Amino acid sequence: xxxxxxxxxxxxxxxxxxxxxxxxxxxxxxxxxxxxxxxxxxxxxxxxxxxxxxxxxxxxxxxxxxxxxxxxxxxxxxxxxxxxxxxxxxxxxxxxxxxxxxxxxxxxxxxxxxxxxxxxxxxxxxxxxxxxxxxxxxxxxxxxxxxxxxxxxxxxxxxxxxxxxxxxxxxxxxxxxxxxxxxxxxxxxxxxxxxxxxxxxxxxxxxxxxxxxxxxxxxxxxxxxxxxxxxxxxxxxxxxxxxxxxxxxxxxxxxxxxxxxxxxxxxxxxxxxxxxxxxxxxxxxxxxxxxxxxxxxxxxxxxxxxxxxxxxxxxxxxxxxxxxxxxxxxxxxxxxxxxxxxxxxxxxxxxxxxxxxxxxxxxxxxxxxxxxxxxxxxxxxxxxxxxxxxxxxxxxxxxxxxxxxxxxxxxxxxxxxxxxxxxxxxxxxxxxxxxxxxxxxxxxxxxxxxxxxxxxxxxxxxxxxxxxxxxxxxxxxxxxxxxxxxxxxxxxxxxxxxxxxxxxxxxxxxxxxxxxxxxxxxxxxxxxxxxxxxxxxxxxxxxxxxxxxxxxxxxxxxxxxxxxxxxxxxxxxxxxxxxxxxxxxxxxxxxxxxxxxxxxxxxxxxxxxxxxxxxxxxxxxxxxxxxxxxxxxxxxxxxxxxxxxxxxxxxxxxxxxxxxxxxxxxxxxxxxxxxxxxxxxxxxxxxxxxxxxxxxxxxxxxxxxxxxxxxxxxxxxxxxxxxxxxxxxxxxxxxxxxxxxxxxxxxxxxxxxxxxxxxxxxxxx
Numbered sequence: 063x064x065x066x067x068x069x070x071x072x073x074x075x076x077x078x079x080x081x082x083x084x085x086x087x088x089x090x091x092x093x094x095x096x097x098x099x100x101x102x103x104x105x106x107x108x109x110x111x112x113x114x115x116x117x118x119x120x121x122x123x124x125x126x127x128x129x130x131x132x133x134x135x136x137x138x139x140x141x142x143x144x145x146x147x148x149x150x151x152x153x154x155x156x157x158x159x160x161x162x163x164x165x166x167x168x169x170x171x172x173x174x175x176x177x178x179x180x181x182x183x184x185x186x187x188x189x190x191x192x193x194x195x196x197x198x199x200x201x202x203x204x205x206x207x208x209x210x211x212x213x214x215x216x217x218x219x220x221x222x223x224x225x226x227x228x229x230x231x232x233x234x235x236x237x238x239x240x241x242x243x244x245x246x247x248x249x250x251x252x253x254x255x256x257x258x259x260x261x262x263x264x265x266x267x268x269x270x271x272x273x274x275x276x277x278x279x280x281x282x283x284x285x286x287x288x289x290x291x292x293x294x295x296x297x298x299x300x301x302x303x304x305x306x307x308x309x310x311x312x313x314x315x316x317x318x319x320x321x322x323x324x325x326x327x328x329x330x331x332x333x334x335x336x337x338x339x340x341x342x343x344x345x346x347x348x349x350x351x352x353x354x355x356x357x358x359x360x361x362x363x364x365x366x367x368x369x370x371x372x373x374x375x376x377x378x379x380x381x382x383x384x385x386x387x388x389x390x391x392x393x394x395x396x397x398x399x400x401x402x403x404x405x406x407x408x409x410x411x412x413x414x415x416x417x418x419x420x421x422x423x424x425x426x427x428x429x430x431x432x433x434x435x436x437x438x439x440x441x442x443x444x445x446x447x448x449x450x451x452x453x454x455x456x457x458x459x460x461x462x463x464x465x466x467x468x469x470x471x472x473x474x475x476x477x478x479x480x481x482x483x484x485x486x487x488x489x490x491x492x493x494x495x496x497x498x499x500x501x502x503x504x505x506x507x508x509x510x511x512x513x514x515x516x517x518x519x520x521x522x523x524x525x526x527x528x529x530x531x532x533x534x535x536x537x538x539x540x541x542x543x544x545x546x547x548x549x550x551x552x553x554x555x556x557x558x559x560x561x562x563x564x565x566x567x568x569x570x571x572x573x574x575x576x577x578x579x580x581x582x583x584x585x586x587x588x589x590x591x592x593x594x595x596x597x598x599x600x601x602x603x604x605x606x607x608x609x610x611x612x613x614x615x616x617x618x619x620x621x622x623x624x625x626x627x628x629x630x631x632x633x634x635x636x637x638x639x640x641x642x643x644x645x646x647x648x649x650x651x652x653x654x655x656x657x658x659x660x661x662x663x664x665x666x667x668x669x670x671x672x673x674x675x676x677x678x679x680x681x682x683x684x685x686x687x688x689x690x691x692x693x694x695x696x697x698x699x700x701x702x703x704x705x706x707x708x709x710x711x712x713x714x715x716x717x718x719x720x721x722x723x724x725x726x727x728x729x730x731x732x733x734x735x736x737x738x739x740x741x742x743x744x745x746x747x748x749x750x751x752x753x754x755x756x757x758x759x760x761x762x763x764x765x766x767x768x769x770x771x772x773x774x775x776x777x778x779x780x781x782x783x784x785x786x787x788x789x790x791x792x793x794x795x796x797x798x799x800x801x802x803x804x805x806x807x808x809x810x811x812x813x814x815x816x817x818x819x820x821x822x823x824x825x826x827x
Contacts, residue, residue, distance in 0.1 A: 103144045105171030107134050107153065118175065120311075121155035122382065126162060129340040131382050135281065135312030141827075154435070197563040200531045200555040202615040202634065203286040204228070213715065213730040214766055215780060215819055216277030217321060217329055217351075219305060224764055225732050227671060227685035227711040228285055229303075232704075234269065234583030236792035236806040236813050237401045237419055239368040242269050242583075246287070246300050246636050246667040247689040247705045251580050252573070252609070254290060254298035257305050258389075260429055260449050261295055265498060266468045266579040267453055270423065274395060276349040276374060278319040278331035281306045287636060288613035289551045289569020292519040292535035293476060293490055296549040299571035299609045300638055300665075308333055309389070310343035310380035316826040323819035325367050326355025342381050347393075349374040358404050359815055360788065362796040364806075366814050368401035368419075385435045392428035397421070402460070403799065417799035419586065420458045427451035439479075441488060447474040459585040460799070464504050464578055471497040491520045494539075504578055504591070511600055513574065514542045521551075531555040543600050547572055547608075565615040572608045574601060575644045577656050584654045586806040594657035605658050608641040622674070629674035638665045648742035649697050652802065661694025665702075679719065685711040701740045704810045708737030708759075720770070728768040735761050739810050744794075751794045751803045757810050760787050776823040786816040 107121045117138025124131045125148035132142035142151075144165070153173060154160045163173065206226055214224040220241035223229040230244040243250035255263040255271070263271035283305050290298035308314070313335040321329040332348045351372040356365050376393030399421040400408045406418035433445035450471045457464045474494040481487035496515040502508070519537030524530075533553040540546045551569035558564060577593070584591070595603025614635040622629060640663040647655040669687040676682055687709045691702040701707075712733045720726035738756045745752060766780030789811035795803035 102141050103165075103171060104141045105139070105173060107138045107140065107155070107173040107175070109175050118155050121153060122387075124152045124154075124384075126150035126152050131340065133311035133380075133382060160438075197557060197561070197617060197619065200533050200553040200565060201286050201290070202288055202565050202567065202613060203284055206283040206285065208281065211277065211280060211283075212768065212778075213713075213728075214732075214764060215321060215323075215778075215782075215821065216280070218273045218277055219275040219280065219283075220272035222277050222280060222283060225683075225713050225730070226285065227683070227687065227709075228287065228669065230709075233809050233813060234581075234807070235586040236789075236809050237364060237368070237586040238399060238421060238583070239370075239401065240270055240421075240582060241272055243272065244705070246638060247665045247691040247702065248300050248638060249580070251575075252299040252571075252607075252638075254294065254302045255305070256294060256302060257307060257429075258309070258431075259294060259304055260431070260447055260474075261297065261472060262427065262429075262449065262451070264297065265453075265470060265500070265576055266455060266466050267425070268576065268580050269582060270397075270421075270455075270579075273372075273397065274374065274425065275305060275307070276329075276331055276347075278317070278333065279307055279347050279349065279376070281308045281312045287615070287634060288567040289553075289571065289611050291533075292521055292537040292549060292551050293474075293492065295474075295494065295496070296517070296537060296539055296547075296571055297573045298569075299573065299607070300611055300636075307376070307378075308335075308347065309345050309378045309391075310335060313345045314825050314827055316824075318824040319821060321819065321821040323817055325353065325357055325814075325817065327351070327353040327367070327370075341383060342379060344377065344379045347374075347376040347378075356404055360792075362791070362793055363403050364417075364793055364796055365401055365404060365406075368399045370400075371398045372396070385437055387431075387433045387435070389431040390429075392426075394426040395423070397423040417460050418458075419460070420456075422456045423453065425451065425453040441485060442479045443477075445476045447472070447476070455579070457582070457585070462505060462585055464502070464582075464585060466500065466502040466579060468501075469497075469499040471495075486524065486526050488523045488525075489521060490523075491518075493518045496539075498574075500576070502578060509602060511574075512542070515539050529557040541606075544574075544606050561619045563617050565613075565617070567613040567615075568611070570608070570610050572606050574606050575604060577602055577604070577644060577646075581646060581654070583807045583809075587654075588800075588802050588804045589648075589651075589807075590653040592653050592655045594655060602656070604644050604656065605642050607643050609638050609643070610641070611636065611638045613637075627675040627677070629672070631673075632669075632671045634667065634669045634671075636665075636667045640664065643693070645693060645695060647695050648703060649695055649700070651742070651744045651746040651805070655696075657696075659694065661699065663693040664691070666690040679717040681715050683711070683713040687711075697743075703742040704739050706737045706739045708735075710735035722772075725769065725771040728770065729766075730768075731763065731765040733761060733763050735759065736811070741808065741810070744808075747794070747803050747805075751805075753794075753808065760811055761785055762787060762812060773827060774825055776825075777820070778823070779818075779820045781819070782817045783812050783814065784816055788812055788815050 107118045109116050109118055119134055119138060121134040122131060123140055123142055128148050130143050132140045134140045149165050150162050151165050152162050210225055211222055216222045220231055220243065223231050231241055234240045234242050245253050251268045254261060283303060286302040288301060290302035313333055315335050317333040319331040329351045335345045337343045351370060353367060353370045357367060359366055374395040378391035381388040402418035403416050406416045408420060429449040431447050433443055436442040453468045455466045474492060476490060476492040478490040481489060494517045498513040500511040517537055517539035519535060521535035524532040535551040537549045549570050554566040556564050593602050616633045618631045620629045640659060643659040643663045645657055645659055667689055671685040673683050689705055689707055691705045692699055693702055714731045716729045718727045737759050740756055741753050763784040764782050765784055766778055768776060768778040770776045792809055792813045794805040794808060795801050798804060
């Protein structure tokens, strides 16, 4: 297992950043001098299912008799150098037969695979942005790609779901600006967050780690509902979100994204990619964010937006050999936030005089992925994934301090092969090891925990024909604190005709709670923290959370009218039932209580979504979701607070025809309707601060206009919460922040008003 990376001294880091940024750019100049010696061939590799096309990411293309190689990106696209002496192009991809095509000097190569074989003479014309749903994938997953992400500002991972109706984003409180997500009415901590299929954002980073991934760094996001694959671990309870970072193979040669909004927030992202010889390629990602302007539009005496100063850098190197593929990556970040009353400045507070909040995070992480493909056995391979991270947090909420450290390491050895000589039966198996070391301080109490979890798994895939797929997995893990546990997972897919499919899933997951880091918003209140367990015992004296998830999905694709406009309709039914859960009880307004579940806790979700191309370059997305989320509290079985039973969603997109002279325009608008939500009981507060039992429904409108001048230059202007809907008095007793009535954690609607922004993108492919 890789050792963790020491946190970088910030002065040293700032000194080397100019070199890290400009070295690849200077290298481009040298690279460009040699470009005249070779032609650049562009193309795409897709799989043809008869009713739809799906890109094949990660396919390797090599000129026969040479070492010139390219890898397809998340949209199946590639570009590869060509010399006149090479005429045969070899295509290799996991799960497909290795084959060769003869190159005849085409400007664009369309490589289509059907039933594992290359289909010659087919021209591929499709918009990769529309490839959101697959009838063939047994998992209920959809892709949020570059076209979708650029519909909004997407300044961080937490802000990347504005046009996706399956994931909700909100704030933990009205002071710190920390964002969190929900899926199926449950907190994002029950969703397994991965970076390039390696669990990364976990533990102390579960909530604030969403800010660790800048939106400009994201190539695509895969959102999977229900139990995930056993290969990726046991911590998926409601779904998986896999973030595909820009890296060698899909990153632009140079990409610069500048963003600013009316509150004074400014961001800069720089992405640079460089080939080193024929085998190595490196990508450098740099992010900086500043917000040093104080605003108080609602006149409550508190900053509307926290002051922030963030810096993030990541570097990845990939090696592609004939049978060996290596990915190495490392990065570091420093995040600083200051919030509270308008008169508060960092380190200047007099306790009991001015209410202030200071959040500081330092993190370093690295990973290695090494894969070997057996020659002449296209599905057989062995790979190892190694990752390590170190994170340190120092948080001060006026008179309450919370600090935490986490040292983590993950190792996963994966072997895959066929059963027999047919691709109808395949399997993946392997062993894994998880290491987590925690040190936390809350007020004057110290909490320490060391987790070591060796595990093994086996996943069987049966696909006797195009109409049916079964994926059955089982993993067993031996936790040094909680003993042995098992995690079964099952996925079934059955195709109904050419354009419809149903999917069924069931699975079990387990996770260890981190109650302080996962509930950081409650520090911004006068609530007392009460842990109803043996706090001297490991894990705060609380048991791990265990849940079963059952799911059903129906997907129907269709073509309408003489123009055969594309559309899709989906229905999702999911039910999550907890065997044990750490209950967060807010029903006494003077405290937040944590205890093991005694009774039942469940979430039932129904969602339907319609996607349709109204006319050429004009599409609409409609969605509706119903949630029934309840938990047995000390006071009885109640609806989970701040979870809307009903939610509606409309997204409209229009693009003008692109021309070489004028470029194109893109227009996007999203309307979200949120139904009423139960408010946690406030009867213990003073009369003037007591709230009703339920909130009012409300609408939120976001919009953006983009002007694409050419493949290099793009400008975008947009607005969030354009209807200017705001929660009235989001901070209870804001004029008395040291009283027992003070509470900034009762947030259910937008805190800030209308927010306008603009940005610039410059790209060299």
